[in-house]
Structures are given as C-alpha cells and as structure tokens.
Amino acid sequence: DTAVSQTPKYLVTQMGNDKSIKCEQNLGHDTMYWYKQDSKKFLKIMFSYNNKELIINETVPNRFSPKSPDKAHLNLHINSLELGDSAVYFCASSSTENSPLHFGNGTRLTVT
Amino acid sequence: EDQVTQSPEALRLQEGESSSLNCSYTVSGLRGLFWYRQDPGKGPEFLFTLYSAGEEKEKERLKATLTKKESFLHITAPKPEDSATYLCAGGQGGSRLTFGEGTQLTVNP
Structure with missing residues (x-):
C-alpha cells in the first residue's frame, strides 16, 4: 500500500522526444507537487497543485506541463526533451500547505 | 532570497560515535523547519518538523533542535543503518520550501 507512487522509475530517452511521468497518492491529501533533484542533490519545486488547481510554477520552461485529472493524481508531461532535463523527478503530497511532504521514490530521467 | 545551507557535506562516523549535523537558514516567514532522511534510490522520508526557536524533537537516536538561525540534527550512538543523506528544508510550506x-552520513561498523 504505497502512499505516493510514481512510474516509471527509470526513463531513458533521446533529445527531442516527449515523455510523461505518472504519480498517484492514496493518502487523501489535497496538495501534490513535482520536485526536481539535480546531481548535487538539491531539491527544487517545479509545480504545486491544490485540489486540481495549479498554485505555483517556479520558472519552469513551458515544455513541462503538469496535469491533474483528480486530486489523487498528478502527471508530468515533458515536450522536446533536452540534455539538461536529465535529473531525478519526485512527486510529493501533503495534507495542507504547512504539513510535511510525502515523497514518491522518484523517476530518474536520462536524456541522451 | 531564502537560503538553506547544510554542513558538513559528508560525514563519516564509527558506530557509536555521536555527532551533529548543521542546517543554517535565512528564510522569510518561516512556518516550519523540516528534516528528511533520503536513502539511495528512494524519495526523502519525513523525520521532524520544528516550528519555533527552542523546540526539540526526538526519534530513536535522532534529536532535532532549532534556534533563530540554525537547526541541528544530533545523532547519538549511530548505527550503520543510520547511513543516509539528511536534508533540511525551511519556508512557508510545501510550495515555498x-x-x-x-x-x-556514513556510519561504519
């Protein structure tokens, strides 16, 4: 009964391709997030969704588009992948804005 | 601009050798200071939230403390299974962390 699950775990693709990462949480949380972790382990917020509405977008290129069909799911679609997009992408959720984050196990994206 | 700086970058301890990890922060409107543990190939796992200076929280061999400028994660008599990357985060909440x-941290047997 994984709380926050994301698929796939690994994604290897070529520059220019389009790919999606899926995320689901079964915690009943209202807010979901996408974070990017670079090679230096820094975690940076990309998007936040509160009950299916986007509430933040931290200067992420518009090649990245989050989609939330319902409050338990938050998918990330990436168009025209670039080498610099290689990173680990984490989905997370929280019950409120000030509550601790619950993270998935990440998707390691490698763009060649 | 909000800033969170952790030190040291890496720490090697012998089993049973107590030590502390430091997290210095300059965050406007701090609503909470969070500590997470991250194992290789996994997502960060929540450990503690501290809300005000002077607050302390404990869990097994870990104790987190908070001042107005820093937080410390004290590890008492660590074991090899405590080996992980420890992350701290501060801000106004999930979308502003x-x-x-x-x-x-590496703990050698």
Missing part, C-alpha cells in the same frame, strides 16, 4: 544540499 527551500531545501539544503544535504549531509551524506
């Missing part, structure tokens, strides 16, 4: 770079 600033993470530090983490301290990679």
Whole structure:
C-alpha cells in the first residue's frame, strides 16, 4: 500500500522526444507537487497543485506541463526533451500547505 | 532570497560515535523547519518538523533542535543503518520550501 507512487522509475530517452511521468497518492491529501533533484542533490519545486488547481510554477520552461485529472493524481508531461532535463523527478503530497511532504521514490530521467 | 545551507557535506562516523549535523537558514516567514532522511534510490522520508526557536524533537537516536538561525540534527550512538543523506528544508510550506544540499552520513561498523 504505497502512499505516493510514481512510474516509471527509470526513463531513458533521446533529445527531442516527449515523455510523461505518472504519480498517484492514496493518502487523501489535497496538495501534490513535482520536485526536481539535480546531481548535487538539491531539491527544487517545479509545480504545486491544490485540489486540481495549479498554485505555483517556479520558472519552469513551458515544455513541462503538469496535469491533474483528480486530486489523487498528478502527471508530468515533458515536450522536446533536452540534455539538461536529465535529473531525478519526485512527486510529493501533503495534507495542507504547512504539513510535511510525502515523497514518491522518484523517476530518474536520462536524456541522451 | 531564502537560503538553506547544510554542513558538513559528508560525514563519516564509527558506530557509536555521536555527532551533529548543521542546517543554517535565512528564510522569510518561516512556518516550519523540516528534516528528511533520503536513502539511495528512494524519495526523502519525513523525520521532524520544528516550528519555533527552542523546540526539540526526538526519534530513536535522532534529536532535532532549532534556534533563530540554525537547526541541528544530533545523532547519538549511530548505527550503520543510520547511513543516509539528511536534508533540511525551511519556508512557508510545501510550495515555498527551500531545501539544503544535504549531509551524506556514513556510519561504519
């Protein structure tokens, strides 16, 4: 009964391709997030969704588009992948804005 | 701009050798200071939230403390299974959290 699950775990693709990462949480949380972790382990917020509405977008290129069909799911679609997009992408959720984050196990994206 | 700095970047301890990890922060409107543990290939796992200076929280061999400028994660008599990267984060909540770079802790048996 994984709380926050994301698929796939690994994604290897070529520059220019389009790919999606899926995320689901079964915690009943209202807010979901996408974070990017670079090679230096820094975690940076990309998007936040509160009950299916986007509430933040931290200067992420518009090649990245989050989609939330319902409050338990938050998918990330990436168009025209670039080498610099290689990173680990984490989905997370929280019950409120000030509550601790619950993270998935990440998707390691490698763009060649 | 909010900033969270962790030190040291890496720490090697012998089993049973107690030590502390540091998290310095300059965050406007801090609503909470969070500590997470991250194992290789996994997502960060929540450990503690501290809300005000002077607050302390404990869990097994870990104790987190908070001042107005820093937080410490004290590890007492660590075991090899405590080896992980420890992350701290501060801010106004989930969408406004600033993470530090983490301290990679290795505990040798």
